[in-house]
Structures are given as structure tokens and as C-alpha cells.
Amino acid sequence: MTTEQTQLPSxxxxxxxxxxxxxxxxxxxxxxxxxxxxxxxxxxxxxxxTCFKKTISKMFGMSKIVAERNAAENKGVESSLPLRTVVSD
Incomplete structure (x- = not known):
């Protein structure tokens, strides 16, 4: 038995x-x-x-959209710095 998961476009x-x-x-x-x-x-x-609930859900909805957009833009991009193992005087 196999199950398939389909992703709907956001x-x-x-x-x-x-x-x-x-x-x-x-x-x-x-x-x-x-x-x-x-x-x-x-x-x-x-x-x-009602207005307060709408405003709060709108704020959290926007923050979720922005977070998802930033995650999609930064996907696959990773920054790294070389590790220094010797401390010089």
C-alpha cells in the first residue's frame, strides 16, 4: 500500500x-x-x-507569508566562514 502526498500551490x-x-x-x-x-x-x-481578532490574525498571517517568502528566497543559500583553530598573539 503506497500513499502519495500532493502539495497544493500556496x-x-x-x-x-x-x-x-x-x-x-x-x-x-x-x-x-x-x-x-x-x-x-x-x-x-x-x-x-471581532475587529481585534481580524487584526491579530491578519498580522500573524502577514508575518507567516513574509517568513515563507524569505525562506523560499534563501533556500539553498548557505554562508560559512572558515574555522580558525590557531589563536595568534
Missing amino acids: VPPPAMESCRKKKTDNATFLQDVKDHIDEFLDASMDEHK
């Missing part, structure tokens, strides 16, 4: 949406900040929890 997860909803695209910076603060204060605890 597909990056889809970009996650922001928890924040912009009211207007052409708002000034101060209007945007005010809207963001109002939205934060008016959000329920469940909305805060």
Missing part, C-alpha cells in the same frame, strides 16, 4: 477588509479622525472583539 489568503468604514472618500484629515473616533465609541463590544 495561495496567499485574500486581503482582509478593514474593520473601519469610511463615510466619505473626500473628507479632510480632521473629519476622518472625528468619524473614526465616533465609530470607535459607538461600536459594541462584539464589534471590538
